[in-house]
Amino acid sequence: MSRSLLYHPRYLIVSTSMDVSTHEGLANHAESVSCYLHEYGRNQAFRSEYSKSFFIYLLAASWSKLHSRFRSWQALGFIRQLELSITGSSLEKMITEDEFQYELELGPGDRTLADFFSRNKIFLLAMVDSHCKSLPDEVKSRLSHLTHSPSGSTLTFNEFSKAAELARKNEAVLYTKDTVLDFHCLLYLSFLMAGNALGDIKDAHLRLNNHNGKKKPDVVETYKLAIKAAEVSIRFLVCMLSSSAFKSHMNFWTDGGLSLRHILPSFDRKREYMIFGKDRKIIGSSKMGPGPTDASPSYENSEDDTTEVREKIIEAC
Amino acid sequence: MLDVNKTTLQAPGSLLKFHGWVTIFVAHFLAKRTLEYHSALLFRASPNDFAKPEIKILAVDSEEYDLPSWDKFKRVIRDALTGLEEEVVKQIIDTLESKIIGNDISVPKEVQKGLRTMKQVIKGDTKTITLRMHCEAVFAALLEARGRPTDIDTENVFKTLAEIWKVLGFVSRYNTFHSYFPRTWKAI
Numbered sequence: 001m002s003r004s005l006l007y008h009p010r011y012l013i014v015s016t017s018m019d020v021s022t023h024e025g026l027a028n029h030a031e032s033v034s035c036y037l038h039e040y041g042r043n044q045a046f047r048s049e050y051s052k053s054f055f056i057y058l059l060a061a062s063w064s065k066l067h068s069r070f071r072s073w074q075a076l077g078f079i080r081q082l083e084l085s086i087t088g089s090s091l092e093k094m095i096t097e098d099e100f101q102y103e104l105e106l107g108p109g110d111r112t113l114a115d116f117f118s119r120n121k122i123f124l125l126a127m128v129d130s131h132c133k134s135l136p137d138e139v140k141s142r143l144s145h146l147t148h149s150p151s152g153s154t155l156t157f158n159e160f161s162k163a164a165e166l167a168r169k170n171e172a173v174l175y176t177k178d179t180v181l182d183f184h185c186l187l188y189l190s191f192l193m194a195g196n197a198l199g200d201i202k203d204a205h206l207r208l209n210n211h212n213g214k215k216k217p218d219v220v221e222t223y224k225l226a227i228k229a230a231e232v233s234i235r236f237l238v239c240m241l242s243s244s245a246f247k248s249h250m251n252f253w254t255d256g257g258l259s260l261r262h263i264l265p266s267f268d269r270k271r272e273y274m275i276f277g278k279d280r281k282i283i284g285s286s287k288m289g290p291g292p293t294d295a296s297p298s299y300e301n302s303e304d305d306t307t308e309v310r311e312k313i314i315e316a317c
Numbered sequence: 318m319l320d321v322n323k324t325t326l327q328a329p330g331s332l333l334k335f336h337g338w339v340t341i342f343v344a345h346f347l348a349k350r351t352l353e354y355h356s357a358l359l360f361r362a363s364p365n366d367f368a369k370p371e372i373k374i375l376a377v378d379s380e381e382y383d384l385p386s387w388d389k390f391k392r393v394i395r396d397a398l399t400g401l402e403e404e405v406v407k408q409i410i411d412t413l414e415s416k417i418i419g420n421d422i423s424v425p426k427e428v429q430k431g432l433r434t435m436k437q438v439i440k441g442d443t444k445t446i447t448l449r450m451h452c453e454a455v456f457a458a459l460l461e462a463r464g465r466p467t468d469i470d471t472e473n474v475f476k477t478l479a480e481i482w483k484v485l486g487f488v489s490r491y492n493t494f495h496s497y498f499p500r501t502w503k504a505i
Contacts, residue, residue, distance in 0.1 A: 023374075030372040033352075038369040041356035051353060055346070062345045069342055079338070194342075236344045242350075250336055257332030264335075270425075 004291065007133045029061060059234060060227050064205075066234075067198040072285045076273035077265020079282070082188040085144050085253070085263075091184055094252070099178040106167055107244020110174045114167035120232060125232070129154045129188050131196065135141065143189075146181040152173065157182045175245035183249055187240055194237040195282035197230035381451040387439045414439055 034052050042048055069075055085091050106114075117124065132140055132155065139146035144151045149156065160182035175183060206227040207219050240246055254260040265273065277283040340347060360367045391410055398406045417435050424432065437443040 026374055030374055034369050034372050035350055037356040038367075040353055041360035043366055044357075047353075049355070051349075052369060054349065058345055058349055059380070061368075065347070075342065162375065172339075182463075191342075234343070234346065238346045241340050241343050247336060250332060254332060254335075260331050260335055 005205065008159060032057070033281060055235070056228060056231060063198055063201045063230070065228065068200055070195045071277055073267070073273045074265045075195075075269040076277040076282065078263070078277045079188070079191045079280070080273055081263040081265070082184070082274075082282065085186060086146060086188060087138055091181060091253070092146070094255075095177060095180055099253075100110050100180075103173055103244065103248060106170065106173055107247070109239070109243035110167060110245055110256065110264060111170070113239040113243040114164040114174055116235065117160070117164045118168055120236070123232060124236060125154060125156070129191055131189065142266045143185055154203060155185070157186060160186060173187040174243070175248045179245075180249070183245060185251070187246070187249065190233070190237045192280060192282070193233040194230070195277075195280065196224075199281055201226045201230055207303050210214070256291055367473050381445045381447050384444055384446050386436075386437055387441065390438065 036050065038049050040054075043050065066230075079165070089213045104115075133142065135143075141151060142151075143149075143155055147155050155176060159178045160174075163172060163174050163176065163179045167174045204223040208215060208223050251257070274283070332495055356370075392412075395406055398409065401409075417432055418439060434443075434446060
């Protein structure tokens, strides 16, 4: 047991009964966040250790909200668009036809992404490999083609790996013409892995409450493991989305925003997105509503702030 | 590659908003990073005065609003269609009324609730509606209020807003806890 675990138990506990919907639960959560920030600030030597523990705590506290965002039709639509760009040939065409402009220096978040990828490369590639097994052959084969990996074997992301190693030493930028395709595939896979991981937590959580209020130790353990297992996937997605490479990629993919409309999720295709979410296991297997094949679809759907933002984007367009 | 005929989108602004939308998926963890950064910064600036941050919790309750009558709705529709002939406007209103009352339209499930409410308005069955503000909208309004130049001190701004929104509980200053151990958590 680490020193931090003994010294600061509050925010190191993954609780099965965390409920921020009550006044007391919310107050406890606020107290935990406050304690954490205080300890993080004043204990420089333990920051990394505390931060890791708090990441798990935060995941345990927020997975439900994250999952509801991931299984919304808007999010599924976006992930679907990422996949369609892989199965289509638009990205390759853009690289061939365009004058590729890229930053000359590493931007904020790039080195963090490069460092995370390099440190966890073996683990990430194993996870990618495992997820790819359940993808349709067409997607698998295109992923192999775009990342220059031998068909049928594990994806290697050699271009991105090389760039990440150089970026760690500040010797090269991360997002270049050579790494665009690897980056796009990794972006798609990072969403997929995070979505799957959140779906697994949801399934484990449903099983947790399925025993007449009694929490069986093995089911509790499965829930805890599901949260811990999601850590790397969520961290990877955080690194991807907070990198400057991601900003550059969005800029490239949407032609500087001019073709943004084509990748915006469309309400008319909601049914297609929901089927996609189920096929890609982002919507948990223990789902709580009629399936996408029912005559009158009624999905557990979160109409959250994403709708409003999308409307604003369309308005701006 | 840029084709001026392709579109007249306000591209950079839209892309920025879309980027913001995508990062919502990991907002909790981005907030963690930001808070950690500031925590470390504050400690470095003045280690002796470094204290636990105070976190204020605002809880917003549902509220009952008066529903405008169907006549008022019709007046708004007429005002919006000033360029059209009265006969056309009447036809639009009649069609809207008959479609809502007669359930004559196939709509997604999430729209049906809104239509049910409109049906009650048309029939005059209900005079009020209970709605709850979105927590993130409330939070954004707080930040907006805080950023505005004002003679009132920040604490009063918060209290005034809390009062306006019928705040259930104004719970603050949780740094009085003496123990790090949870009081109510049922830890695994």
